[in-house]
Amino acid sequence: MPELPDVEGFRREARKAAGRRIDRVEAVDATLLRGGRPDAVEGERFGDPLRHGKWLIFPAGGVEVLMHFGMTGRLDWAPRRSERHRHDRIVFVCRGGELRYRNMRKFGGVWISRQNRERITGPLGPDATELEGERFRDLVAGRRGTLKLTLMDQSLIAGLGNLMVDEIAWRARVDPRRKVSELSRRRIDRLGEAMGEVVRESLPTGRVPPAEGWLTGARDARDAKCPRCGTKLRRATVAGRTTVWCPREQR
DNA sequence: GCTCATGTTCCCCT
C-alpha cells in the first residue's frame, strides 16, 4: 500500500502521539527493529512527525524514529487496552495510547537513530509535493532510462510508487516504456503537471484513490478498460514492476 | 497447488 499519500496518512496518525511520553517500546517482532535500541527513546516524548518520500521521521528526545513501510506496512494509534493486530510488529506504548507499526510482509522496518538519517534512508530527491514545473523538468530531462524507471527513482524524486507512476503516465498520456530522453519538453511539462495533480488529489485520501476516473480505480478489474476511452488496458512488467497503461492514448 | 502483490537491494549480463 504505502506510497507518498499513504505515508502522509500515517503521519497524520502519528501526530496523535506527538507530545506524548513513550513509556516503553515493545519489539513484538524484533527483526523489524532494524537499528538502534528502545532505551534510546523510552521516557522521552515524541515531537512532530515529518515525512520525506515514503519515509516517516518521528523525533523523540535527541533521536529520530525512522519508519519505512515496504509494501504492506501501516501505522495506527490505538487505546492501550484494545486488541492488537497479529502483524503489529513494533509498538510504542505511550501515555494515553500506543502507536502500532504493522507490517505483514516485513519489508521495511523501524530504525531508532541519531543524526545519520541519510545513511539509513539512502539518498532521497526532493519530495514529490515540493516539485513545481521547472524543477521537475530540470530533474527529469536528460535522464537515460524509461519513464517508469525515472519516476520510480527515489533519489531523483521521493515518494512516487508503482501506482502513482502509472497514474501520472496515464494522465499525461505517455507510454511508461518510453525513454525520457526522447520526450519533448512539452510532454515532460505535462508529466510534471500530472504529477502535481495526482499528488494533490491523493493526499487528503491517504492513498491513490481507487476511484472512478482514475487508472487505479480500473487497473485491477478482470477485463480492465481505460476510464477515458474504454480501450482494453495493457498490462506488462516494466522496470521490474507490474505496469498498466492505455495502448491507444499513451504513446 | 499456483500466481500475484502499492518496495528496495543486490547480482549478473549486455
Next chain:
DNA sequence: CAGGGGAACATGAG
C-alpha cells in the same frame, strides 16, 4: 560505466 532483467526478502490473498 549505464541500463535492463531477474532474484531475493517474507507472508499472505485470491
